[in-house]
Amino acid sequence: MDSVAVRYANALRSLAVEENRLTDYKVMMKATVAAFKQNPDLTTLLSSAFIKINEKRETIDHLFGKTDLKSFVSFLKVIVEHKRIHEFPSIAKEFIKFANETLGIEEGIIYSTILLTSEKIAEIEKTISDISHTTVELINEIDLSLIGGIKVVVHDRIYDGSVSTMIQSLQTELLKRKVINREN
Numbered sequence: 001m002d003s004v005a006v007r008y009a010n011a012l013r014s015l016a017v018e019e020n021r022l023t024d025y026k027v028m029m030k031a032t033v034a035a036f037k038q039n040p041d042l043t044t045l046l047s048s049a050f051i052k053i054n055e056k057r058e059t060i061d062h063l064f065g066k067t068d069l070k071s072f073v074s075f076l077k078v079i080v081e082h083k084r085i086h087e088f089p090s091i092a093k094e095f096i097k098f099a100n101e102t103l104g105i106e107e108g109i110i111y112s113t114i115l116l117t118s119e120k121i122a123e124i125e126k127t128i129s130d131i132s133h134t135t136v137e138l139i140n141e142i143d144l145s146l147i148g149g150i151k152v153v154v155h156d157r158i159y160d161g162s163v164s165t166m167i168q169s170l171q172t173e174l175l176k177r178k179v180i181n182r183e184n
Contacts, residue, residue, distance in 0.1 A: 003090070004084060004087055004090075004091075005087055005090035005091045005093070005094045006094050008075075008079065008084065008087070008091045008094075008095075009091050009092075009093075009094035009095035009097075009098055010094075010098060011075075012025065012029075012072075012075055012091075012095050013025075013095060013098040013099060013102065015071055015075070016099070017102065019071065021069065022099055022102060022103060023099075023103065024069060025069060025072060025095075025099065026095075026096060026099040026100075026103075028067060028069050028072050029072075029092050029095055029096060029099075030092075030096070032064065032072075032076070032092070033088075033089070033092045035063065035064075036088065036089070042059075042063075043085055043086065043088070045059065046059065046060075046080050046085045047080075047083065047085045047086055053080070053081060056077075056080050057077050057080070060073060060076050060077055060080065061073065064076060079091065100137070103135070104134065104135060105134075105135045105136070105137055106132070106134055106135070106136050106137070106154050106155060107136075107137050107138075107139070107154075108128070108136055108137070108138050108139075108152055108153055108154030108155070109138065109139050109140075109141050109152070109153050110124055110138040110139070110140050110141070110150055110151075110152045111141055111142075111143040111146060111150060111151040111152070111153070111162070112140060112141075112142065112143070112146065112149075112150045112151075113142065113143070113144055113146050113147065113148055113149075114142070115140055115142065116140050116150075121138055121140055124138060124150070124152065125137060125138050128152055128154060128159060131159075132154065132157065136154055138152065138154075145164060146162035146163060146164050146165075147162065147163035147164045147167070148162065148163035149161045149162040149163045149164075149165075149166070150162060151165070
């Protein structure tokens, strides 16, 4: 898959590795994604044909220029100058995937019925990391069908401590016992 997003993401990863700051770039990328999500008009502004490129550069400097990752800021400017800002979410996703591969990190999802605190997520990340012998980063998503408890999915591994699964297991066990009792 040689898409534009993959090429840009790979170029940024190479730059981050060369500077020996891949983790810093990943953190900055996640913060930038959050900034774009919080302000969807930012993409419109940075892709507008009615706004001069110098104004777009100034906007990027104003929003992201305080970081010591000057190459990251320059990267954002290149994306804008090449009229690729609409592809930023895909570029960010690919970059984070590449960064995780390089850093040996697996991403997963922790499903719960309520949003978990960052401390609780960190505790669960540590537990799953210890079990799987790899570094795991989890994103919390709400799933009301769990009734309670949590379910963690990391690639093809599922760690399920949800109430709904416990109820299902109990039902299965009770049905087995009922069948066994009828046979006796």
